[in-house]
Amino acid sequence: MSTASDTARDAAAAPDPKSSAGEGGEQKLPLFALLALATAVFITSLTETLPAGLLPAMSRDLGVSESATGQTVTVYAIGTALTALPLTAATSAWRRKKLLLTAVAGFALANTVTAVSSVYGLTMVARFVAGVAAGLAWALLAGYARRMAPVHLQGKAMAMAMAGIPVALSLGVPAGTFLGDWLGWRVAFLSMTALTVVLFGWILAAVPDFPGQARGERPRMLRTLRIPGVTPVLFVTLVFVLAHTILYAYIATYLDDIGLGGSTGLVLLVFGGASLASIWIVGAQINRRLRGLTVGGAVLVAVAAALLAVLSDSTALVYVAVVLWGLGWGGVPTLLQTAVGDAGGDHADSAQAMLVTLWNVAMAGGGIVGGILLDAVGSESFPWTVLLLLLPVIAVVLYARRAGFPEHRPVAPAEDAVPAPDPAA
Known part of the structure; x- marks a missing residue:
């Protein structure tokens, strides 16, 4: 939620509203700056998931098993989960x-x-540092986009x-895997470094600056949890x-x-395409239908899980399920970060940091729970587990209609209404 104090605090640092206005004073999005943020999201997501496509080569060079190499993804999530909250509090006064x-x-x-690195321990430390950087980035990026x-x-x-997420998962990981197979996995990571250096200059040149919180306004996490609507979104x-x-x-x-083991790349591509469509739909409708879009996303993923659970012997229906999964999931990061930011109000940064922490706890937990289910029951248990978990998700979203997941976002005017007034007026 953008408050009056936010507006006053940001006015001096915000870009000139006239510079983002079209003919007749109509305000427009700062596309070049937002694309820089999308690239940051892309790098954050791809840095986390890239080892998944490079495990055999990485394990050979590091002299450890593939399962041990797979923990480079887990330690990344742990780095984010452990440090997002304390670092967000410690850096709350920094300029954004x-x-x-x-x-x-x-x-x-x-x-x-x-x-x-050719030393497994050093590689794990580097991956933990990447997770720490991700914790800072995830807690910052959604609010940054809102303020721009x-x-x-x-x-x-x-x-x-947030479009950087499905692009990373559907295109970045396959591309990184191909590059790693062609030129070696180390080149894939060095390419990430090169892209990051370009992004650093891009941010310097195109992204506006905003102040942090005043020293006396540093976030208090427990107080944030007591704000109506925050807890349902976090759950x-x-x-x-x-x-x-x-x-x-x-x-x-x-x-x-x-x-369908030979079709993994194609399945991920279909999933990513559907996710991009979902992000476009959510971006166009989120102000009017936050709650409906969240319920719809959960229902679509639940239907996809049901199809995979009972009709996975049909290749065509598997792809239908993947499309529904992508349509349901693609906009979820935007929906949840918007919901928690609106619910948190003046404590939005704290709420975002909590969401980032729980997001990564859930990712690490998903890997652990999935591994246990795989060994104990088999992969056929995955869709049923997804379906079972989504039932309380839908129930909580429906229940939290007043705080957490309201039908309309608590901002005005709507997208198709009169343009917002010039904050400098």
Whole structure:
């Protein structure tokens, strides 16, 4: 939620509203700056997931098993989960651009060390540092996108920034895997460093700066939890992400077990395309239908899980399920970050940091729970588990209609209404 104090605090640092206005004074999104944020999201997501496509080569060079190499993904999530809350509190007074550049520099350092390291322990330390940088970035990026846009376009701004997630998962990981197979896995990580250096200059040149919180306004996490609406959003985040990760983390294994092991790349591409469509829909409708979109997303993923659970012997229906999964999931990061930011109000940064922490706890938990289910029951249990977990998600979203997941966002005017007034007026 953008408050009056936010507006006053940001006015001096915000870009000139006339510079983002079209003919007749109509305000527009700062596209070049938002694309920089989307690239930061892309780097954050790809840095986390890239080892999944490079495990055999990495394990050979590091002299450890593939399962041990797989823990490079887990330690990344742990680094984010352990440090997002304390670092967000410690850096709350920093100017936002300085903090974003610090996080980007952390990615450059971590990916470079990962690329040149031949020692497993050093690689794990570098991956932990990357997770720390991710904790800073995730707690910062959604709020940054909101503050760069006029109130009636905040939903679109966040959707544009979050578009880096499905692009990383559907295109970045396959591309990184191909590059690693062609030139070696170290080149794939060095390419990430090169992209990060370009992003650093891009942010310096194009992204506006905003002040942090005043010294006396540092976030208090327990107080944030008592704000109506924050707890339901955090619960939905934890359970929804857990459900998604159980299936996504083991999608290659699941597809192999149903006879589609050679189609993993195509399935991920279809999933990513549907996710991009979902992000576009959410960005266009989030101001009017936050609650409906969240319920709809959970229902679509639940239907996809049901199809996979009972009709996975049909290849065509598997792809239908993947499309529904992508349509339901793609906009979820934008929806949940918007919901927790609106509910948190003046404590939005604290709420975002909590969401980032729980998101990564859920990702780590999804990998652990999925592994246990795989060994104990088999991959056929994944869709049923996803379906079971989504039932309380839908119930909580429906229950939290007044605080957490209201039908309309508590901002005005709507996207198609009169343009927002000039904050400098």
